[in-house]
Amino acid sequence: MVLQAAPFLIAVCIAIAADTPVSLSRPDGGLIALFVAVSTILASACVSVGLGTWLLTMARRKSWTPAQLRMGLLRTTFVLCFFNLAAFAALTHLGGWPDFVRYGLGLRKMIVAERFVIVAPFILMDVLGWLGMFPVARNCRLIMTSRGWHYYIVMRARETYGAVLPAAIIFWAGNDIARLLVGDLTKQPWVQMVVLAVLGTVIVLISPALLKLSFPTRSMPPGPLRTRLEGVARNLKFRFSDFLIWETEGSVFNARLTGVLPGYRYVLFTDALITHLDDDEIAAIFGHELGHVYHGHYTVLALFCLGSLAILALVAQGIDGVFRVIQGGSNTSSVIDITKLVLMLAAVGVYFRLAFGAVSRTLERQADVYGCKSVSCVTENCIHSTGWPRLASSPGLGPNICRMGIKTYSDALRTVAVENQVDLEKPSWRHGSIGSRMRFLANLDSHPENEWRFQDGVIRVRLLVGMSFLLLFVFALVTGAFEYLRSI
Numbered sequence: 202m203v204l205q206a207a208p209f210l211i212a213v214c215i216a217i218a219a220d221t222p223v224s225l226s227r228p229d230g231g232l233i234a235l236f237v238a239v240s241t242i243l244a245s246a247c248v249s250v251g252l253g254t255w256l257l258t259m260a261r262r263k264s265w266t267p268a269q270l271r272m273g274l275l276r277t278t279f280v281l282c283f284f285n286l287a288a289f290a291a292l293t294h295l296g297g298w299p300d301f302v303r304y305g306l307g308l309r310k311m312i313v314a315e316r317f318v319i320v321a322p323f324i325l326m327d328v329l330g331w332l333g334m335f336p337v338a339r340n341c342r343l344i345m346t347s348r349g350w351h352y353y354i355v356m357r358a359r360e361t362y363g364a365v366l367p368a369a370i371i372f373w374a375g376n377d378i379a380r381l382l383v384g385d386l387t388k389q390p391w392v393q394m395v396v397l398a399v400l401g402t403v404i405v406l407i408s409p410a411l412l413k414l415s416f417p418t419r420s421m422p423p424g425p426l427r428t429r430l431e432g433v434a435r436n437l438k439f440r441f442s443d444f445l446i447w448e449t450e451g452s453v454f455n456a457r458l459t460g461v462l463p464g465y466r467y468v469l470f471t472d473a474l475i476t477h478l479d480d481d482e483i484a485a486i487f488g489h490e491l492g493h494v495y496h497g498h499y500t501v502l503a504l505f506c507l508g509s510l511a512i513l514a515l516v517a518q519g520i521d522g523v524f525r526v527i528q529g530g531s532n533t534s535s536v537i538d539i540t541k542l543v544l545m546l547a548a549v550g551v552y553f554r555l556a557f558g559a560v561s562r563t564l565e566r567q568a569d570v571y572g573c574k575s576v577s578c579v580t581e582n583c584i585h586s587t588g589w590p591r592l593a594s595s596p597g598l599g600p601n602i603c604r605m606g607i608k609t610y611s612d613a614l615r616t617v618a619v620e621n622q623v624d625l626e627k628p629s630w631r632h633g634s635i636g637s638r639m640r641f642l643a644n645l646d647s648h649p650e651n652e653w654r655f656q657d658g659v660i661r662v663r664l665l666v667g668m669s670f671l672l673l674f675v676f677a678l679v680t681g682a683f684e685y686l687r688s689i
């Protein structure tokens with residue numbers, strides 16, 4: 202979801218960077234800008250149709266397998282995405298599109314509308330791109346293509362924009378309303394922080410609705426699996442709204458928990474997960490998701506993002522400083538703005554890949570341990586040591602991880618890897634490779650005392666990260682670095 206939304210978020214950043222009006226007094230009311238916009242959108246559509254046709258021709262000539270075609274589609278989609286972003290950047294920074302929206306259409310300072318219409322050409326290019334690529338997607342039997350192009354486009358739109366667009370609209374509306382209410386005070390970093398915190402909270406609270414908008418889901422029907430999962434939830438005192446089955450035409454193995462309010466949150470399991478895992482394994486995966494809640498991982502990640510904002514603000518300040526030195530004070534051309542933006546995005550990418558990856562992998566391991574515990578024996582001594590059948594284990598959170606708990610959870614991981622045709626050692630920056638996760642759990646089976654060492658380590662890392670982020674946050678606030686996030 203985050204990955205699909207990334208191009209849109211970049212487009213929003215590009216539009217923000219074009220915030221400074223360049224040609225306020227354009228006499229033609231910006232009709233040329235409108236013409237440029239329409240031409241850009243048409244050009245993008247032609248490029249997508251061209252790339253799609255080229256791919257299909259290549260596939261036919263070289264007898265590609267569906268898998269090869271899929272790889273080709275993935276690469277071409279990247280190329281198209283870059284083309285669209287570049288075209289959108291040219292449209293907003295050189296084509297005068299934002300001015301046309303503000304002055305030609307008279308949407309200046311109009312709540313949400315101004316910002317939405319400015320990024321609308323990018324959304325249109327994106328949708329037309331899916332349409333242009335649809336014949337290729339259907340040929341490599343991509344999911345959601347079997348029911349025709351309208352269904353495919355609607356599903357792609359839900360997946361890509363279902364969460365991020367409502368979130369962006371809330372964000373824009375909040376900022377616009379804050380500007381109306383307190384005027385120039387919104388330029389103060391602390392006011393921005395308050396607005397950001399309030400809007401962030403609103404988005405988190407309504408996230409279950411956003412998730413339902415993004416993915417096709419249905420309530421899990423009553424039956425042994427539902428009863429089993431309800432048992433785990435009861436044992437772990439976890440309150441929720443519903444278990445949902447997420448329809449992916451059997452192609453995705455995933456479970457997800459969404460929402461922070463006990464009375465309004467969902468637990469999602471994909472259809473493939475339910476088909477290929479037994480009830481105990483699904484309970485273990487559910488336990489993993491509950492582990493994230495029990496250990497307060499969502500709070501950790503929220504604080505991490507806040508701290509990261511401070512770090513990025515400081516980086517932005519640094520980049521701005523370097524450019525000031527290079528240019529000797531003048532710092533306003535749009536080429537420079539775009540260069541700064543690109544540098545900033547590169548920094549964001551590297552930072553998240555490294556820092557977020559490391560934190561996320563540790564938290565995932567902690568959730569893995571919890572997943573094992575949720576299907577382990579509740580008694581001090583494991584009843585499985587003599588080889589009891591797995592289903593005899595009572596769902597619960599025992600004081601120790603039991604051998605069968607580890608086996609159940611590891612079996613689930615292995616099945617997911619096999620069914621996904623993922624190599625056990627394939628690295629994953631957010632979760633770590635499945636092989637390394639299984640080895641870590643096997644080690645806990647032979648050396649149970651290592652669990653407490655691990656848990657202590659996690660607490661230490663959390664404290665260290667928390668303290669340094671707090672310090673950096675205060676430092677960024679005091680030095681006014683957050684101002685630079687706006688200017689970049």
Ligand SMILES: [Zn+2]
Pocket residue numbers: 489490493565568
């Ligand atoms: Zn997880």
Ligand SMILES: [Zn+2]
Pocket residue numbers: 577578582583584585586594603604605606
């Ligand atoms: Zn046991």
